[in-house]
Amino acid sequence: MIQQPETKIKQIRELKNFTQEYMAQQLGLSTRAYSKIESGETQLTINRLNEISAILQVQPMEVLGFDDKKVFNFYNSSDINNVKNMNVPEKLIQQYEETIQALKEQIAVMKLLMEK
Template identity: 45%
Template sequence: MSGLIGNKIRKVRELKGYSQGFMSEKLHVSQRAYSKMEREEIKLDWHRINEIAQILDLDPIDLVTFDDSLIFHNCSQSGSKHHIQPVSRRAKRAI
């Protein structure tokens, strides 16, 4: 997977407020191994990307194509501070 998937995973993880420790527990790997995934020192296959996307509550395609230039906001209607939702380009212009 190209496009610095590890960096995209890190950015979404941080937006969700999740630690590397939290992610490593969910993936049943050490924190050090998870850190290597984000730094792309360990190759991520599609199965692992799918697992990470599930933890981050994203579609795997959305994770792979994540564009941090989009604006995200906390969705207060969800009742969860960890829920992020893309703001439409039209709404972005109005901000």
């Protein structure tokens, strides 16, 4: 059984920076009617799930299988200044480090050109 599809819809909507007002407008509903879908007050039908999925630009099964823990994996460490460490894949860190190094090299070249 799929647990809390309305919560999953809300999480994906928020990740896409869509408002409830926007979703309601796209569905031809009042904001309150859409809000009832996300709160679970209105039962989600297959047809409505398909419509919502289309607006969110994801497949219905992706909505139902959405796991926010796979998107955001926060854990407490020393909590310096209330900032939590995020578990970032090693490959992404490497890409950022390579980009930073390339930018540093470009800055050095630009400084040399400016000195001439």
